Amino acid sequence: MVHRSSVPMHWRLYESRYNLVGNKCLVCGEFFYPSKIVCPNCRRRGILKRVVFSGKGKIYSYTIIRNAPRGFEKYAPYVVAIIELDEGPRVMGWIVDSKISDIKIGQRVSVVFRKIYEDGKEGLIHYGFKFRVIDENNQLRD
Amino acid sequence: MRNVAVVGIGETAFGEHWEKSLRALAVEAGIAAIRDANIEGADIEAMYIGNMSAGKFIGQEHLAALAVDQAGLVGIPSSRLEAACASGSLAFRQACLAVASGEYDIVIAAGAEKMTDLQTEDVTTTLMGAGDQEWEGWLGMTFPGLYALMARRHMYEYNTTREQMALFSVNGHKNAALNPKAQFPFEITVEDVLNSPLVADPLRLLDCSPVSDGAAAVIIASEDVAKRFENPIWLIGSGQATDNLALHDRKSLTSLRATKIAAKRAYEQAGIAPEKIDVAEVHDCFSINGLVALEDLGFCERGKSGKFVEDGNIERGAAVSINTSGGLKAKGHPVGATGISQIIEIVKQLRGECGKRQVPAEFGLTHNVGGTGATVVVNIFGKELKER
Numbered sequence: 102m103v104h105r106s107s108v109p110m111h112w113r114l115y116e117s118r119y120n121l122v123g124n125k126c127l128v129c130g131e132f133f134y135p136s137k138i139v140c141p142n143c144r145r146r147g148i149l150k151r152v153v154f155s156g157k158g159k160i161y162s163y164t165i166i167r168n169a170p171r172g173f174e175k176y177a178p179y180v181v182a183i184i185e186l187d188e189g190p191r192v193m194g195w196i197v198d199s200k201i202s203d204i205k206i207g208q209r210v211s212v213v214f215r216k217i218y219e220d221g222k223e224g225l226i227h228y229g230f231k232f233r234v235i236d237e238n239n240q241l242r243d
Numbered sequence: 244m245r246n247v248a249v250v251g252i253g254e255t256a257f258g259e260h261w262e263k264s265l266r267a268l269a270v271e272a273g274i275a276a277i278r279d280a281n282i283e284g285a286d287i288e289a290m291y292i293g294n295m296s297a298g299k300f301i302g303q304e305h306l307a308a309l310a311v312d313q314a315g316l317v318g319i320p321s322s323r324l325e326a327a328c329a330s331g332s333l334a335f336r337q338a339c340l341a342v343a344s345g346e347y348d349i350v351i352a353a354g355a356e357k358m359t360d361l362q363t364e365d366v367t368t369t370l371m372g373a374g375d376q377e378w379e380g381w382l383g384m385t386f387p388g389l390y391a392l393m394a395r396r397h398m399y400e401y402n403t404t405r406e407q408m409a410l411f412s413v414n415g416h417k418n419a420a421l422n423p424k425a426q427f428p429f430e431i432t433v434e435d436v437l438n439s440p441l442v443a444d445p446l447r448l449l450d451c452s453p454v455s456d457g458a459a460a461v462i463i464a465s466e467d468v469a470k471r472f473e474n475p476i477w478l479i480g481s482g483q484a485t486d487n488l489a490l491h492d493r494k495s496l497t498s499l500r501a502t503k504i505a506a507k508r509a510y511e512q513a514g515i516a517p518e519k520i521d522v523a524e525v526h527d528c529f530s531i532n533g534l535v536a537l538e539d540l541g542f543c544e545r546g547k548s549g550k551f552v553e554d555g556n557i558e559r560g561a562a563v564s565i566n567t568s569g570g571l572k573a574k575g576h577p578v579g580a581t582g583i584s585q586i587i588e589i590v591k592q593l594r595g596e597c598g599k600r601q602v603p604a605e606f607g608l609t610h611n612v613g614g615t616g617a618t619v620v621v622n623i624f625g626k627e628l629k630e631r
Contacts, residue, residue, distance in 0.1 A: 135377070161396070162395045162396045163395065164391035164395060164443045164444055166384070166385055166387075167440070167443060168443070169364070169385070170364055170367040170380075171365050171367070171368045172368075172383070176383065181384055181388055183491045183496070190491075190492075191491040191492070193379055193382065193489070194382065195382065195383075206399050218382075227381070229381075
């Protein structure tokens with residue numbers, strides 16, 4: 102019943118969601134993810150350039166979703182965090198493939214490509230980024 | 244701009260009204276407000292109605308026309324305002340600005356929401372429309388989840404405890420037990436909160452406002468007209484502000500910038516400091532947001548809200564009586580109606596009509612938040628009209 106996505110909606114966003122593409126303002130130097138349409142600092146005087154983010158960062162805050170919205174029931178409980186990317190901007194994403202005891206504020210994480218959800222049995226399968234815990238040398242924890 | 248006052252109030256009980264439709268709830272509240280003001284429907288020159296998502300909750304848009312139609316007021320201009328959970332306050336502000344401008348002398352501002360026709364998963368999805376659909380909603384985020392991120396960060400930065408957050412819900416329920424309009428008119432304990440099921444860690448069920456049906460309405464009049472009424476309550480300060488829509492775009496997760504901007508404007512207009520506020524209805528959609536509001540509204544220092552609550556400062560008759568209605572947690576949170584309902588509680592407190600939950604009050608404040616703080620409205624009310 103509730104509209105969540107359509108093919109063109111997904112298509113418009115796939116590069117950004119698959120490859121962590123955002124942008125940067127060449128005037129003020131700030132990085133943005135997701136891409137800004139207008140630089141919020143410089144507005145019309147800003148010059149925005151496409152940037153592929155490294156996907157490395159650290160956990161800024163996190164929660165465990167136990168009461169999921171429609172379409173996500175089968176995944177619950179799952180961890181959603183705000184990640185502060187090394188380039189500056191913060192993004193929201195799941196933390197997967199990690200020990201729950203490793204998930205804490207300040208923990209280093211790295212991006213991974215994963216399925217996000219399915220639009221029912223005959224709908225689109227949506228993919229995008231999630232994150233997993235890494236150590237200080239950017240190596241995966243075993 | 245002219246001064247304006249609230250001269251009539253009316254609301255439905257908040258709760259799971261399976262027997263009542265959105266239109267029935269809205270008309271019930273409107274008639275109660277008209278009766279309270281002791282005016283005729285024909286005296287009303289315009290209507291403003293706040294509603295978040297009737298389109299998704301019941302498949303009905305064009306609420307403004309529906310409301311005047313069902314109320315028997317066809318012909319007058321009617322507008323629907325939407326800013327998620329702050330929709331009611333937007334309707335109130337637009338109504339006040341229209342009267343202050345000189346266009347009208349008497350208008351009605353209402354808020355209504357019918358949420359319980361949907362299943363919980365669909366309510367959760369619909370409410371997430373108040374966030375950023377492309378970057379928060381799409382990955383299965385929920386509103387309890389967003390506020391949980393704020394709570395976790397507040398605990399991390401200021402050592403705020405789980406018990407301190409729980410106390411905010413306990414206070415709301417204590418007051419709701421004395422409010423016949425409340426959805427949950429009974430007391431709870433800190434243990435009840437800490438033993439309730441986790442919804443989004445660290446938030447538990449009893450940290451969260453419920454899914455509710457309800458409607459509320461107020462009659463607003465210009466200064467000259469309001470003075471003919473028995474007990475006008477004056478709007479002496481009002482501010483509205485915005486912030487980034489997505490939580491991850493905010494500089495801070497432990498403070499709502501829009502609250503600070505709106506409050507500054509409202510306090511300046513009213514010419515009073517936070518210490519002068521006797522009673523306030525703050526937006527505790529989740530217990531953490533109640534704590535954050537205490538800081539952003541200037542009732543306590545940054546990071547000290549947990550201790551402030553723990554020391555009993557928000558109880559009835561203490562430093563500032565918070566959520567004497569029960570708040571969103573215990574009175575209920577039919578999202579579009581909440582802003583107007585908060586105003587009704589403050590008007591009743593200033594009139595001295597709150598019965599067992601009455602507190603001594605000269606000045607009252609309402610704080611209504613849309614989404615995770617992307618829209619905030621702060622209003623200050625007084626018993627006397629301040630000379631400007």
